[in-house]
Amino acid sequence: MPYQPTAAIIVIGNEILSGRTQDTNIAYIGKRLGTAGIDLLEVRVIPDDEQRIIKTVNEIRPLYTYVFTTGGIGATHDDITAECIAKAFGRKLIENQEALAIIMDHYKGKFYQDQELFNGNRSRMAMMPEDVTLIKNPVSKAPSFQIENVYVLAGMPSVMQGMLETILPKLQKGEPFYYNTVTSNLLEGTIADRLTEIQNAYPMLSIGSYPFYQVPNIGTSLVIRGQDKEMIQKATNEIIEMVKGFGATPQVERQI
Amino acid sequence: MPYQPTAAIIVIGNEILSGRTQDTNIAYIGKRLGTAGIDLLEVRVIPDDEQRIIKTVNEIRPLYTYVFTTGGIGATHDDITAECIAKAFGRKLIENQEALAIIMDHYKGKFYQDQELFNGNRSRMAMMPEDVTLIKNPVSKAPSFQIENVYVLAGMPSVMQGMLETILPKLQKGEPFYYNTVTSNLLEGTIADRLTEIQNAYPMLSIGSYPFYQVPNIGTSLVIRGQDKEMIQKATNEIIEMVKGFGATPQVERQI
Numbered sequence: 001m002p003y004q005p006t007a008a009i010i011v012i013g014n015e016i017l018s019g020r021t022q023d024t025n026i027a028y029i030g031k032r033l034g035t036a037g038i039d040l041l042e043v044r045v046i047p048d049d050e051q052r053i054i055k056t057v058n059e060i061r062p063l064y065t066y067v068f069t070t071g072g073i074g075a076t077h078d079d080i081t082a083e084c085i086a087k088a089f090g091r092k093l094i095e096n097q098e099a100l101a102i103i104m105d106h107y108k109g110k111f112y113q114d115q116e117l118f119n120g121n122r123s124r125m126a127m128m129p130e131d132v133t134l135i136k137n138p139v140s141k142a143p144s145f146q147i148e149n150v151y152v153l154a155g156m157p158s159v160m161q162g163m164l165e166t167i168l169p170k171l172q173k174g175e176p177f178y179y180n181t182v183t184s185n186l187l188e189g190t191i192a193d194r195l196t197e198i199q200n201a202y203p204m205l206s207i208g209s210y211p212f213y214q215v216p217n218i219g220t221s222l223v224i225r226g227q228d229k230e231m232i233q234k235a236t237n238e239i240i241e242m243v244k245g246f247g248a249t250p251q252v253e254r255q256i
Numbered sequence: 257m258p259y260q261p262t263a264a265i266i267v268i269g270n271e272i273l274s275g276r277t278q279d280t281n282i283a284y285i286g287k288r289l290g291t292a293g294i295d296l297l298e299v300r301v302i303p304d305d306e307q308r309i310i311k312t313v314n315e316i317r318p319l320y321t322y323v324f325t326t327g328g329i330g331a332t333h334d335d336i337t338a339e340c341i342a343k344a345f346g347r348k349l350i351e352n353q354e355a356l357a358i359i360m361d362h363y364k365g366k367f368y369q370d371q372e373l374f375n376g377n378r379s380r381m382a383m384m385p386e387d388v389t390l391i392k393n394p395v396s397k398a399p400s401f402q403i404e405n406v407y408v409l410a411g412m413p414s415v416m417q418g419m420l421e422t423i424l425p426k427l428q429k430g431e432p433f434y435y436n437t438v439t440s441n442l443l444e445g446t447i448a449d450r451l452t453e454i455q456n457a458y459p460m461l462s463i464g465s466y467p468f469y470q471v472p473n474i475g476t477s478l479v480i481r482g483q484d485k486e487m488i489q490k491a492t493n494e495i496i497e498m499v500k501g502f503g504a505t506p507q508v509e510r511q512i
Binding site: 011014015016017018019020021022023024026027028029030031032034040041042043044045046047048074075076077078079112113114115117118119120121122124139140155156158159177179181185186187188189190191192193195196199206207208209210211212213214218223225246247248 | 267270271272273274275276277278279280282283284285286287288290296297298299300301302303304330331332333334335368369370371373374375376377378380395396411412414415433435437441442443444445446447448449451452455462463464465466467468469470474479481502503504
């Protein structure tokens with residue numbers, strides 16, 4: 001078996017739980033990790049609550065190669081992620097001089113609509129646990145940090161994406177995950193038996209069946225996902241034949 | 257303290273973790289529960305994996321008033337939710353006669369593009385743990401089920417929404433959650449100190465600060481959320497005054 005790194009995401013966000021904000025970070029991170037061959041196996045969404053953050057971080061970090069958190073690293077009272085991570089690891093929260101220098105260099109003496117960009121509260125964003133590695137922020141400059149296998153990312157999608165892209169080259173990779181999709185107007189009930197046979201013939205692949213039902217647009221998308229390109233192609237071809245065999249026209253989207 | 261029901265969601269879905277599908281169910285459920293005064297405190301996204309589903313269901317169900325699962329209740333091999341829930345509760349998986357009757361009544365003898373709507377695999381959707389309460393499906397008819405405090409919902413958004421709406425009137429309600437939003441071009445660093453004072457003055461409210469940074473569109477949205485309408489109005493007014501005090505123009509969206 002080749003080396004298989006794994007990952008989990010902890011989404012720290014009252015605004016996601018309340019439904020006010022539609023999360024898009026999970027899908028983005030899931031896709032990018034798949035490309036890097038890192039298997040995302042769990043996501044937890046929790047409130048901005050100290051005890052919950054500490055407990056969740058400590059429960060999850062021994063279980064996966066990498067843990068990513070999103071949210072709670074801004075300049076206001078509700079940004080408690082850094083503080084909670086320090087407590088989870090039993091480390092002091094200190095002013096990270098390297099982070100402070102980056103923030104000052106970027107913001108000091110600059111103004112945005114009469115607001116000085118650097119002030120006391122912006123330096124709050126330099127407060128981090130002791131002995132961390134900084135994560136660069138190519139978007140809005142204020143860096144975040146990595147502590148052991150935990151990577152603390154922003155919640156704002158553009159900033160989170162910029163941070164993730166700076167991290168990815170440094171992570172241990174597995175075989176990339178690929179998927180092909182075969183869509184048709186066949187119903188799940190029609191294909192289920194034959195599809196089970198195909199899944200059983202390819203136990204290393206995950207074949208997912210996703211019906212859609214927006215009358216008059218009814219049918220099923222079949223997703224063939226895995227790490228072995230040749231096997232994915234073979235299974236995809238069998239599924240295409242199956243769809244044709246039931247008299248339907250497959251629409252095929254291939255990643256490979 | 258008034259009675260405060262709580263909830264968690266378990267999203268069962270390889271397609272969410274792989275990033276292929278953008279989940280929208282969490283935000284929908286979060287919003288609807290907020291309106292019903294039920295506090296959504298945790299979401300877990302896990303793969304279509306028997307052991308993980310059983311473990312997660314049993315870990316979570318003692319912790320919250322209500323648990324909702326989404327996904328994995330169709331007619332194909334990858335739909336293992338019902339079976340796993342039966343195992344989690346130590347109950348037999350049986351053919352639910354009431355569910356079967358609903359499915360047969362709707363589908364038997366009907367065809368869609370030459371496919372008989374009722375067949376052996378569709379009856380798979382009637383397999384449920386013993387002694388459950390059915391959840392009606394106003395969209396595509398095949399029902400799902402409730403077992404103790406666990407409500408098993410479809411993954412397809414339209415069907416999930418239909419099921420949730422049939423459940424909501426039967427749940428115990430709390431005081432509804434409301435939120436107002438005050439947006440301006442102020443930076444987090446500018447408002448942080450004053451905002452902390454306002455948050456400290458209203459410990460029963462949760463005041464969230466969400467910066468946005470899409471040059472030239474830069475600023476912060478402040479969300480004032482809670483269950484006490486009068487208190488929310490007061491805090492909203494203080495925040496509006498704060499924004500004006502910094503020379504900016506607040507844009508206010510009110511739920512109340």
